[in-house]
Amino acid sequence: MVKSLVDCRTIQFSKLRELDRLGPAVDLRLYQDEEGQQRKVVFKIYATYKPRPISMFWPELHLFHRLPPHPNLLALDRVVLEDIESRVIGFTTRYISGGTLDNMAIVFRxxxxxxxxxxxxxxxxxxxxxxxxxxxxxxxxxxxxxxxxxxxxxxxxxxxxxxxxxxxxxxxxxxxxxxxxxxxxxxxxxxxxxxxxxxxxxxxxxxxxxxxxxxxxxxxxxxxxxxxxxxxxxxxxxxxxNATSPILIPEMPTPPDYEIPISYGATANGEPVWDTGP
Known part of the structure; x- marks a missing residue:
């Protein structure tokens, strides 16, 4: 994992149990934390955006990581790593059961x-x-x-x-x-x-x-x-x-090539397309 994220809490992908699909590349998952507590989380998946995911998720993930606590901001929970190379493939946030305000049945206060x-x-x-x-x-x-x-x-x-x-x-x-x-x-x-x-x-x-x-x-x-x-x-x-405490996003390093290929689509004939890039 990149040095700029080493202080993030992480979890291996295999430890997330899928409960539901909430949308494209967004799942409802469950895992057991270090204290034995069951945590229901929303998992945003980056791996589906192969072959060029890093430039897409780098600013979002680093900004999320650097946000200070605030009662009206959803906080980062864990960075999700794939099991073999510990490659970053997404992140989790706490599941909020109240839903979003586009539900017109909610009385707006x-x-x-x-x-x-x-x-x-x-x-x-x-x-x-x-x-x-x-x-x-x-x-x-x-x-x-x-x-x-x-x-x-x-x-x-x-x-x-x-x-x-x-x-x-x-x-x-x-x-x-x-x-x-x-x-x-x-x-x-x-x-x-x-x-x-x-x-x-x-x-x-x-x-x-x-x-x-x-x-x-x-x-x-x-x-x-x-x-x-x-x-x-x-x-x-x-x-x-000229904000008082600006968040600075680190420059994205040149990513290495990986030995293990990942499928990021299929040809017109249905054959998988593989990539070993970043």
Whole structure:
């Protein structure tokens, strides 16, 4: 395993028992920890992205590893190693049974919006991290603590060169709230994001499609106050680039070749395609 991850807790792939498939390259798994406790986890699998996985997962895994504890961020659990060469093939996070906020049956609470604003400020202004994919599907509900957990940082940026066009988190939070309350996803597409932020803010009425624990006007007031504070000096990007405790992602080393081939697909005739690269 690379030196930059040697202090991570690890687990061998063979020790993860599959319980369910949650999505493409995402499983629900179970393992027994060193104290004999059964841990239910979500396993994100990198090996399916052969032959060029390292450049894809390097920033995500190292950023995840370096995130400090926060009550509204999902934490890294273990780095998963394959059994023969101890190659990194993915990672696990704690399974959160409350689901995500795209479930419109969940009553959306004003305090959860405030938690979202606080954790986005923490990422942007303290750590210099732009999440770039805030959305109800990426916000978990921890029913044990009654707090939200922001997760899925594979689009996150920790420097200007990694920034995606029109994906700043102030706009992202605005579109997220508009999706949470009126249930409107039409402004999340790229061309709509560029022109939609003011349209969403200026809409006279947001007709809620879910139950709320406060008036829509109060949700909008909290959002607008935060947005004005974040954009007041016109230097939103400058503040992000000059974060107080920025996370630095190490440069990716030149990976060695491996002796054991891995299949990463099949030919038109169904024959497996093998690769022994990084």
């Amino acid at each position: 004003l305090e959860w919006l405030k938690q979202l604003l606080q954790v986005v400020d923490f990422l942007n202004l303290e750590l210099g991290v732009m999440h770039q994919d805030t959305a109800p599907r990426n916000i978990l509900l921890n029913t044990e603590t009654d707090k939200i957990l922001l997760y899925d940082i594979n689009y996150s940026a920790s420097k200007k060169d990694d920034q995606l066009v029109d994906q700043d988190d102030v706009a992202g939070v605005t579109f997220t709230l508009h999706e949470l309350i009126p249930g409107d996803q039409s402004f999340t597409a790229g061309h709509q994001r560029r022109n939609g932020i003011n349209m969403v803010r200026d809409m006279p009425n947001w007709i809620p499609k879910r139950e709320l624990n406060a008036e829509v006007s109060e949700f909008r007031r909290v959002l607008n106050d935060w947005t004005m504070k974040r954009t007041a000096d016109g230097n939103m990007m400058e503040r992000y680039l």
